[in-house]
Amino acid sequence: MEELYQLGIKEASELLSSGEISPEELLEAVLKRIDEVEDKVKAFVTVTKDEAYKRLEELKSADSTTPLYAIPLAIKDNICIKGVRTTCSSKILENFIPPYESTVTERLNNKGYVLVGKTNLDEFAMGSSTENSGFFTTRNPWNTDCVPGGSSGGSAAAVAAGECIGAIGSDTGGSIRQPAAFCGVVGMKPTYGRVSRYGLVAFASSLDQIGPITKSVYDAAVLLNVISGHDHRDSTSAPVEVPDYTETLKENIKGLRLGVPKEYFIEGLDREVEDSVKEALKVLQELGCVVKEISLPHTGYAVATYYILATSEASSNLARYDGVKYGFRAESKELLQMYQETRAQGFGAEVKRRIMLGTYALSAGYYDAYYRKAQQVRTLIKNDFDEAFKEVDIIVTPTTPTPAFRIGEKVSDPLQMYLNDIFTISVNLAGGPAISVPCGFSSEGLPIGVQFIGRHFDEETVLKVAYNYERATEWHKRRAEL
Amino acid sequence: MKLSSSEVEHIAHLARLRLTEEEKELYSSQLSKILDYIEKLNELDTTEVDPTSHVIPLKNVFREDVLGESLPVDEALSNAPQREDSFYKVPKIID
Numbered sequence: 281m282e283e284l285y286q287l288g289i290k291e292a293s294e295l296l297s298s299g300e301i302s303p304e305e306l307l308e309a310v311l312k313r314i315d316e317v318e319d320k321v322k323a324f325v326t327v328t329k330d331e332a333y334k335r336l337e338e339l340k341s342a343d344s345t346t347p348l349y350a351i352p353l354a355i356k357d358n359i360c361i362k363g364v365r366t367t368c369s370s371k372i373l374e375n376f377i378p379p380y381e382s383t384v385t386e387r388l389n390n391k392g393y394v395l396v397g398k399t400n401l402d403e404f405a406m407g408s409s410t411e412n413s414g415f416f417t418t419r420n421p422w423n424t425d426c427v428p429g430g431s432s433g434g435s436a437a438a439v440a441a442g443e444c445i446g447a448i449g450s451d452t453g454g455s456i457r458q459p460a461a462f463c464g465v466v467g468m469k470p471t472y473g474r475v476s477r478y479g480l481v482a483f484a485s486s487l488d489q490i491g492p493i494t495k496s497v498y499d500a501a502v503l504l505n506v507i508s509g510h511d512h513r514d515s516t517s518a519p520v521e522v523p524d525y526t527e528t529l530k531e532n533i534k535g536l537r538l539g540v541p542k543e544y545f546i547e548g549l550d551r552e553v554e555d556s557v558k559e560a561l562k563v564l565q566e567l568g569c570v571v572k573e574i575s576l577p578h579t580g581y582a583v584a585t586y587y588i589l590a591t592s593e594a595s596s597n598l599a600r601y602d603g604v605k606y607g608f609r610a611e612s613k614e615l616l617q618m619y620q621e622t623r624a625q626g627f628g629a630e631v632k633r634r635i636m637l638g639t640y641a642l643s644a645g646y647y648d649a650y651y652r653k654a655q656q657v658r659t660l661i662k663n664d665f666d667e668a669f670k671e672v673d674i675i676v677t678p679t680t681p682t683p684a685f686r687i688g689e690k691v692s693d694p695l696q697m698y699l700n701d702i703f704t705i706s707v708n709l710a711g712g713p714a715i716s717v718p719c720g721f722s723s724e725g726l727p728i729g730v731q732f733i734g735r736h737f738d739e740e741t742v743l744k745v746a747y748n749y750e751r752a753t754e755w756h757k758r759r760a761e762l
Numbered sequence: 763m764k765l766s767s768s769e770v771e772h773i774a775h776l777a778r779l780r781l782t783e784e785e786k787e788l789y790s791s792q793l794s795k796i797l798d799y800i801e802k803l804n805e806l807d808t809t810e811v812d813p814t815s816h817v818i819p820l821k822n823v824f825r826e827d828v829l830g831e832s833l834p835v836d837e838a839l840s841n842a843p844q845r846e847d848s849f850y851k852v853p854k855i856i857d
Contacts, residue, residue, distance in 0.1 A: 379837040473818045486816060515823040516816070584800045595777060602778070604850050606841030615853045620780040632779055636770070636789055637796060639777040653803050655813030660806065662814055694792055695799055711817030736818065 284309035285442035286759055288495035289351055289502050292445050296350055303336050303350035303394075306445075310352045310396055314443045317762045322418050323428075323438035325357045326365055327397040335394045342392060347502055349392035354444035356435050357398035358405055359490070360479040361385050364395070368481050369413040370403045372601050372608045372626030382479020383511045384448060384490050391506045396444050399434030403628045404598065405455055405483045407431050408700050411691055412630040419687075420462060421760035422726055426684040429459030435493045436463040440760050446494040446503060450480055452487045453586055454679075454704025457716035460493055461679035461729025464718045464758065466746070467493045468500045471737045472711040473518035475504075476511030482597040484590040485516070487708045496756055497717060497747040501525035504739060520737050528740040529747040534568030536745065539672030543579035544703060550682040556720030556728045557678045563752050564676070564745070574672060576664040581657050582706040583698055588641050588654035589709075594631075595638030601626060633694060658709050665710040669735050674745050677703050679716040679729035703731065713739045717746045718755040727755075763797045765790050 284306055287295070295301045311329055318324060332352065339350055355361065358368045360378035367373045381389075402412035410418040410433035418433045420426040421441040428437040432449030436459035439447050449456040451469035460467025468491045475490045482488060492503035508522040540561065545554060561571050603609035603622030610621035627635070641650035668675060681702060690697045707714045712734055719730035730749075734742035750756055770790045774781045781789065835848045844851040 376841055379833060379840050471818070473820070512825065516818075516820065518818055518820065578806075581803060581806065584803050587796065588800060588803075599778075603843060604852055607843070609843035613853055615855050616778070618853055619778040623778055624780040627779075629785075632781075632785070633789060633792060635777050635779065636773050637793055640765075640769075640773045640793070640797075643773065643776060650800070652813055653808060655815060656808035656811040657803050657806060658814040659811050660808070662817060695796055698796075709817075 283442070285313035287445060289348070289446050289499040290496065292351060293347070293349070297344070303339065306350060307332055307336060307352055307394060310444060314396070317441050318443065320419060320424055320762055321421055321437050321441045321443065322416050323399055323434045323441065323443055324354070324397040325367055325369060325400050325415060325434070328364060328395050331364065332394050332396050339392060339394070346392040348388060348506060350394060351392070352394045352396045352445050353388065354397050354399050354435055354438045354447040355385060355395060356401055356432050356447070356449045358401060358450060358481040359384060359448065360481070361395065361398070364398065366398065366481070368404050369401045369415055370626065370628070370631070371414045374608065376607055378479070380479065383476035383513060384479065384507045387506050399432070399438055399447065401434055402431040403631050404481065404594070405431040405450055405452055406594070406630050406634055408454070408458060408697055409690070410434060411687065412628060414628050417687055420684045421762055422464060423684070423724070425686055426726065427462065427687055429462035429684060431455040432493060433459045436460050436465055436467065439463065439465045439493050439495060441762060442759070446492065446499050448490060448503070448507070449493045450488060450490050451708065452484050452590060453708050454701045456491050456493060457679050457704050457714060457729070457731060458701060460716045462684040462727065464727030464760065465493055465495060466497055466500050466715065466717055466756070467491070468504065468715040469707065469713060470504060470508065470739055471713045473516055474520070474713070474737065474739065475507050476514040476517045478511055478513040484593040485597065486593060487590060497529065497715070497743060497750045498526065500715065501529050501743050518737070523740055525739060525743050529743040531744055532568070533745055533748045536569045536674065536741070537672040538564060538569050538571045539574035539668055539675045540571060541574050541576040541579065541668070541675060541677060543576055544677040548681055549678065552720070552722045553678050553680070553682060553728050557676070557730050560719040560730045560749065561676060564749060567748055567752060572672065574668045574675070576668060576706065578657065578660045578664050579706060582661055582709060583702055585654045585657045585661065585709060586705045587637070587698060588650050589658065591634040591638030592641045592651050593638070595635045595642060598631070598635055630694070661706055662710045665712065673741055675733040677731045677733065679703060679731040683722045683724070683726035683728055707733055712736050713742050715742050715746045717750055719753070720755060763801065764794045765797070
């Protein structure tokens with residue numbers, strides 16, 4: 281048998297319910313794995329070992345038939361858990377202990393999960409590599425000289441390294457899907473509005489969404505079942521029915537129409553990534569899907585649009601870190617100086633850069649030229665997807681233009697770093713669901729991901745295609761050696 | 763588009779950030795480069811296009827105006843850098 285820490289949610293649940301393993305054995309295997317490899321991977325800001333054992337005690341009197349009973353999960357450290365330090369990997373929140381619980385973790389709690397730790401991210405989820413973390417950089421378990429991607433790099437690396445059974449991340453411009461691709465695991469961004477953001481520390485409110493990072497598509501469906509659904513505490517969460525995704529994903533995909541946008545197969549796309557995605561399309565054709573070329577004509581404007589909208593919203597959202605109510609405060613005798621010093625010392629370079637850009641875009645005289653303009657282009661990008669979905673059911677693209685890059689390779693050039701998100705950003709702008717699934721490895725042994733994008737609130741079809749593809753391939757069975 | 767050092771200072775003031783001289787220089791060149799890239803949005807004629815502020819068709823979300831639970835004062839103040847009684851304490855604002 282596989283080591284227990286390598287198990288996914290589905291397999292672990294089966295072994296637990298048949299009594300072949302106990303909750304203690306599973307938790308101990310995961311915590312032991314963390315002890316063994318965390319020095320190399322550095323996925324966690326906080327490991328919650330004591331809380332996890334306490335939680336197992338609690339669970340003894342709980343319903344053991346819930347879908348996440350005794351399953352050890354890791355949560356990205358920008359999601360508030362009552363009484364557990366939540367830092368956003370920022371010095372400004374280094375000692376912040378939320379007095380309330382996010383809706384997502386409340387729902388996971390109700391279904392029996394066990395928290396093993398809070399995972400590292402780029403500070404306030406701003407980045408694609410975890411190199412912007414205010415604390416340390418997480419390593420890619422497949423090659424520790426490489427980044428794990430970001431911003432949910434800690435969650436993706438923890439899943440790939442077997443330091444948890446599954447994890448939760450957040451995705452504003454690709455922050456779940458890109459690290460999932462880089463780390464050879466499954467990562468899904470649900471439709472905007474599908475999952476409540478109550479308790480998620482806000483970055484760009486018109487784009488942020490919470491989703492699962494897992495070892496299989498089925499596991500993603502299990503987590504999505506639990507975390508989805510309307511929540512009165514998040515007025516942007518949608519009152520839309522949630523199907524049982526673990527059932528719908530089993531349907532066959534014969535006759536499904538897949539669109540391949542020609543604008544995604546461009547210069548700068550790594551050859552091995554291109555080949556792997558084309559190979560994936562062949563597999564899907566063999567499964568009965570119809571593949572056709574489509575056009576998303578405004579693709580080339582997505583990154584520029586995103587960096588206006590996301591930074592503008594961030595500059596407004598992050599105004600709350602003023603040293604008054606919570607978080608770090610730089611002592612000063614004068615109020616204005618206290619604000620300025622608190623923010624100067626508390627925020628890292630990338631966060632400051634984005635606050636500056638967003639403040640500029642929203643400042644008097646520039647609003648129409650930048651923010652409004654970007655909102656208009658966002659309409660064009662969304663229309664591209666609406667048009668495409670009249671002809672196809674799912675859009676298939678590479679998740680990233682290249683496999684994981686080396687630590688330090690892109691830090692000096694923010695624009696190059698931003699362009700790395702070119703294939704994931706449009707989906708956040710358009711709002712629909714998308715998943716990244718392992719579809720191959722580079723000659724250097726780094727994972728490659730394929731992205732399936734669906735219509736608004738059609739997670740069912742996205743998961744169905746991903747599940748059928750996964751069952752026809754072996755990529756998801758490989759494990760990183762550490 | 764080149765951002766001048768005084769523009770960078772103005773933005774930093776609006777954002778309540780104190781920047782070092784090195785940061786001012788760095789951000790002036792990096793932000794100028796990013797703004798140059800963003801210029802490409804002007805290739806598109808958007809005069810007839812409605813802006814999208816929200817991607818799903820949700821309008822005003824109302825609820826009944828009834829009293830709910832709220833955070834107890836001590837918990838709300840539990841992360842305060844400085845407090846006095848049931849208040850956040852800050853440096854003097856008015857002389």
